[in-house]
Amino acid sequence: MAVVLWIGVDDTDWAGGGCTTYVGAILIRRLSRLGFRLVGFPRLVRLNPNCPFKTRGNAAVAFRVVGGGVEAAVDAVRGVVEELAGMESEGTEPGAVLLEGEPDEVLRRFYWRALHEIISIDEGLRVAEKVGARVLRWKKGRGVIGALAAIGADLSSKTYELIAHRRPEYWGTVRQIDEESVYRMDEATRPLTFDNVDYETGEIRIAPHTPCPVLFGIRGVSPEAVVRAFRMVEVREPVAMVTVFETNQGTDAHILPMRVSMLRDGVSAMVEGTVVGKPRYDAGGHLFFKISDGTGTLTCAVYEPTRSLRHVASKLMPGDEVTVYGAVKLKPQGLTLNVEKIHVRRVAEIYMGRPPTCPRCGVRMKSLGSFQGYKCRRCGLRKGVEAVELRRVERGLRPGVYEVPPSARRHLSKPLILEDARRRPQASSVCF
Ligand SMILES: [Zn+2]
Structure with a gap:
């Protein structure tokens, strides 16, 4: 029987470039040359978006292979990470984990905790030992936490992201993407793909602005949708690799339903409550309003870049019943939820x-x-x-769900458009 081997990698990014998805994509191809075979889709797993140590998107990569032994895989992982990770960069703490067999409940629970809490390296190491995983660390190796969590990830709710990587000689240069073709692709494939374009700002959202190896990434609800969309994007530079990842992006996996009294600094939560007092703007153009749910009162902040959402929130009045979604931060005025999405459940008659x-x-x-x-x-x-x-009073506000535009959305947040996207049958693996 073929031995299943899970491999997770994290924290190989560095500020000037680098990207864990690139390390993962290279590693998959190197292992394939050694006779390993990828089973299913590699995973791109986003973890606690409020983690103070996070690199850009706090993403880890994990995948499953068969066809070779642990020692050969360990050598390959060590070689690729040492070659590609931003080792000299301060704050880059690469970690990798190899696990024989399938992840169990212990790792599944670890994933949920890594999504919602801040976990110490020591705890990660204890869990790795408990499940019998092999750990590779560089420097302090904080990446072990994400690597383990990515292997344990519960992707019962998931989306896909196709990532096209650039050839090294193009890193740091302007990406040669035909913007018109991105608009056409969005038009043709939405809502099966999402967040390609921010129509509020007119910005193309598929390409990062950092000097990293990612040319662009297309998010969607099925592998077929992202591949079809990829073929519609016109680029004027060679594409080094294309990899389709399954991911917890766009699923709201980071959001926990909570009462006001349970909230604490650093959680992402959805809170139901009633608006108390009128919203007010501060000098910076940010909007604040308060809700109460009987266990306490919470300040909600809608920041300037969220544009249309702020406009909607400015129409709230005392008595409106809402559910707010977002990250909770401790601010001078107390715990404050940064609103990413708001469900206006009932508009009060005033x-x-x-x-x-x-x-x-x-x-x-x-x-x-x-x-x-x-x-x-x-x-x-x-x-x-x-x-x-x-x-x-004519309220000018209707019940419904309102969200931030794509440019202000967190990777994990579920866009409203996904409520409309139909689920399609899945292919087993797309990697080319
Ligand atoms: Zn009179």
Whole structure:
């Protein structure tokens, strides 16, 4: 029987370039030359987006191979990581994990914790020992945590990302991508692909702006969709490798349903509550509002780059029932949730009072001050406060789910467009 070997790698990125997906893609190809065969899709797993040590996207890579022994794989992993990781870069702490057989519940739980909490290297090492995994570390080797979590990842909800990598001689140069073709691709493949273009800013979202080896990445709901989209993008430079990853991106896996009293610094949560007080802008153009759920009151922040979401949030009024999604941070004003998505569940009916018109003269009466009633300027008729004329306020806000534009979205956040995308049958592996 073929021995299944899982390999996970993380934290090989460095600020000036480098990318764990590139290390993973090269490693898969090197192992294949040694007679190993990839089983299923390699995984690109995003972990706790609020982790203070994270490199750009806090992503780890894992994949499964058969057809060779652990020692040969260990040599290959060591060789590729030492060759490609930004070893001299401060903060780059590569780690790799090799596991014979399939991951169990222990690793599955470890993945969920790595998504929601900050885990120490020591704990990662203890878990690796417990499950009998082989660990390779460089420097402190913090990458062991992501490597283990990626192997244990629960991808019962998943999306795909096709990543095209560049040849080394092109790294750091302007990416030669025909932007018009990206718009056409988006038009033709959305919602089976998503976040290709930010129509609010007119920005192409598939290509990074860093000098890293990624030419572009296309996200979608099926391998077929991302491959079809890839073929529609016109590039004027050679593509070194194309790899389709399965991923927890766009699944909201990082979000935990929580009450206000349970929130703490660094979690990503969805919180149901009622708006209390009116939203207010600060000097920087950021919008703040508060919600209460009976266990406490939470400040919610909608930052300037979130554009249309901020416009929607500015229309909130006390009494509106909402569910907010986002990362919780400890700020001077207390725990604050940075809103990534808001579900307006019920829009409160709000009435404004104004003086009634005089029944004799037909002119608007004058208020005598709060709770003092009204008086007609012309004939002197008086009316009590109960005569107030109530007018329903036109809210200009509908129930529904509102989100940040693609340029402000976190990798793990589920875009609304995915609610519409139909699931397609899956291929077993796409790697070319
Ligand atoms: Zn009158």
